Amino acid sequence: MSCFRTQQKKEKESKMSTPAIRxxxxxxxxxxxxxxxxxxxxxxxxxxxxxxxxxxxxxxxxxxxxxxxxxxxxxxxxxxxxxxxxxxxxxxxxxxxxxxxxxxxxxxxxxxxxxxxxxxxxxxxxxxxxxxxxxxxxxxxxxxxxxxxxxxxxxxxxxxxxxxxxxxxxxxxxxxxxxxxxxxxxxxxxxxxxxxxxxxxxxxxxxxxxxxxxxxxxxxxxxxxxxxxxxxxxxxxxxxxxxxFIERSEKPLMRCRIFQFSAESIAKLKAKANSESNTTVISSFQSLSALVWRSITRARSPPSDQKTTFRLAADCRSRMKPPLAEEYFGNCLHVVSAEATTKELLKNGIGWAARKLHVAVTDLNDRVVLESMEGWLNSPFTIQMGRFIDPYSLLVVGSPRFNMYGCEFGMGKAVASRSGSANKLDGKVLSYPGREGGGSIDLDICLLPHTMSALESDEEFMNAVTEFDPLLF
Structure with a gap:
């Protein structure tokens, strides 16, 4: 608790000294x-x-x-x-x-x-x-x-x-x-x-x-x-x-931090996940997601029989029959999920978790999307993030495939990317490509302060993190 108070004090002092935007x-x-x-x-x-x-x-x-x-x-x-x-x-x-x-x-x-x-x-x-x-x-x-x-x-x-x-x-x-x-x-x-x-x-x-x-x-x-x-x-x-159909609520104080993962670090995670699962089909992103699911669950310290849920916002364009073009302008998303108890998740290792995520993603097809759509048309609703994310779930959005650093406006390549406060809730993870490319990935993770502190002390997670200094670019 003292560490949290120290962090709050630093943030308060920083706010007092930060100039206002004009x-x-x-x-x-x-x-x-x-x-x-x-x-x-x-x-x-x-x-x-x-x-x-x-x-x-x-x-x-x-x-x-x-x-x-x-x-x-x-x-x-x-x-x-x-x-x-x-x-x-x-x-x-x-x-x-x-x-x-x-x-x-x-x-x-x-x-x-x-x-x-x-x-x-x-x-x-x-x-x-x-x-x-x-x-x-x-x-x-x-x-x-x-x-x-x-x-x-x-x-x-x-x-x-x-x-x-x-x-x-x-x-x-x-x-x-x-x-x-x-x-x-x-x-x-x-x-x-x-x-x-x-x-x-x-x-x-x-x-x-x-x-x-x-x-x-x-x-x-x-x-x-x-x-x-x-x-x-x-x-x-x-x-x-x-x-x-619109509700409003106050959001609790969150900590948001960017964690960077080099292509080499992610390759090691992928090799480990596939080896543990005795397969070659698990992707780099599924391997990294498994690490995040396990590490944040461990940081939250839920009971061993508590169900935890990993949710991923997946693009549906290529999954429709016939497929929609990537240039389709609008929303075309479906949330897939994988579930496990805390005991199952932490006992079985990264390969077991990654395999569950792989199955959840590969099972998404046009039939699943159409059935979900039919249910929505019969009983319409709007997504309310506060209800969508419970205290033991994660929601991963974004994609490391976005061409963010290909955007140049006469000033060369961007040195960094940052996101706004939209939908920042406990357990929200935004993924995007790392600045150095080559398959590197950045994760913008939002957690309750005490959970973030525990995650920063998680050895398995932090050993995979590779901090780059963007000011060197």
Whole structure:
């Protein structure tokens, strides 16, 4: 307890000494044409209760951006121009949510309308801290949350607010490009397709003298939402008001920390998991997930007969028949799970846990997805994270396959990535690729303070962690 109090004291002192962020300017960016309507699929509607997806990339500030005039002309204006061109391809992000309600019978439909919308919000802010101030602390510092728009509201709240907000925060020696995207509009694959396309258009425009408007893109988004044969859009919820399916609650204090795993460390975990299971089919990510499941369960110290659950948000695009294209823009996720008692999980080793996760993932097919969808259509609900994660479960989202560090905006490769406070609950784990590549993985783990302290003392877990110094890049 004394260690926790010491940590709280340090955090309090840090907050007192941390300068406040200043918003310099704010405007809206629109595509050339966006007079369209987009119905939400059941995957999208289920996300109305959750928070915006938030991620930022931290770049070292080049010498060409040191002066204020150059920063505005060489970065901000080019970001706005390329964003407008990108929104022409990703037009739903320029729209607003619109609800249509009827009383008898009760009906509640939500769709995306781009007609006469203001577009996406673009914010320029400054903060008098360095990249080291962000990356050096053991835990992700609270100041990172100021890099994003939409601090607390739910996806459903933003009927008059932009579905996409970009915040460019100028630091002493760096630049943060933060993106907040409504999770009812898109999932992580769509999010990073947008980010990568924006980067691609930015670079093409920077190399073009005439700034042509016909920049070709490598992955054209597909906006026709998928609906089962027995479902005609728009999907109607059997409610009269949003408070019948939207609940709000206060979140307890959490610690969030980035743990880095080198490709070599993960290869050792994979070899061990496959050897213990006498197989070769267990993947690197399943092996790492097994380590996380076992280690956090051990840190929580539940009773030996307590059931623990590992949940993983899996992409359904390739699992549908016929498969949906990776460019499908929207949500296309299904949560798979594996269960075990504490005794089973800790007695049997990493290979046993990894095998259970492998089976859970490989068993996911279009039949499972369609059955789940049919159940949802018969009894619609929105995902409520507080109920979705119990004190003995984990939820892993994101993917180490996202091309996060392929996004460049004239400042070279990002030195680090950080996420916002969205849906940060005890047992939430965000996975993404390591900066050094080669199969390395970073995990953004959120836990109750005492559980995080126990995890940091877990020998098996910490022996697999490989801490890199991003300031060396």
């Amino acid at each position: 918003r310099i300017s704010e405007c809206f960016v629109k595509p050339r044409s966006s007079n369209k309507i987009c119905n939400l699929a059941h995957w999208d509607i289920a996300m109305l209760y959750t928070n915006y997806m938030k991620g930022c990339l931290l770049f070292k500030k080049p010498a060409t951006l040191i002066h204020e005039h150059n920063f505005k002309q060489n970065l901000l204006e080019k970001l706005k121009t390329s964003l407008s061109l990108t929104l022409s391809h990703f037009y739903p992000l320029s729209g607003r949510l619109l609800t249509h309600k009827t009383q008898n019978p009760p009906s509640y439909t939500v769709s995306i309308h781009c007609n006469n919308s203001d577009g996406a919000r673009f914010i320029h802010a400054t903060l008098d801290i360095t990249i080291a101030d962000i990356l050096s602390p053991r835990d992700v510092p609270p100041i990172v949350q100021s890099f994003f728009d939409h601090p607390k509201p739910l996806n459903h709240d933003h009927h008059t607010m932009p579905l996409l907000s970009i915040q460019v925060t100028e630091l002493v020696d760096g630049v943060s490009i933060g993106c907040s995207m409504n999770h009812a509009v898109a999932d992580g694959i769509s999010y990073w397709n947008f980010f990568n396309t924006w980067s691609q258009i930015f670079q093409a425009q920077s190399q073009s003298e005439n700034h042509a408007y016909d920049v070709p893109i490598s992955r054209q988004p597909i906006h026709d939402r998928w609906f089962p044969n027995n479902c005609r859009p728009p999907i109607s919820l059997p409610y009269k008001e949003h408070d019948e």
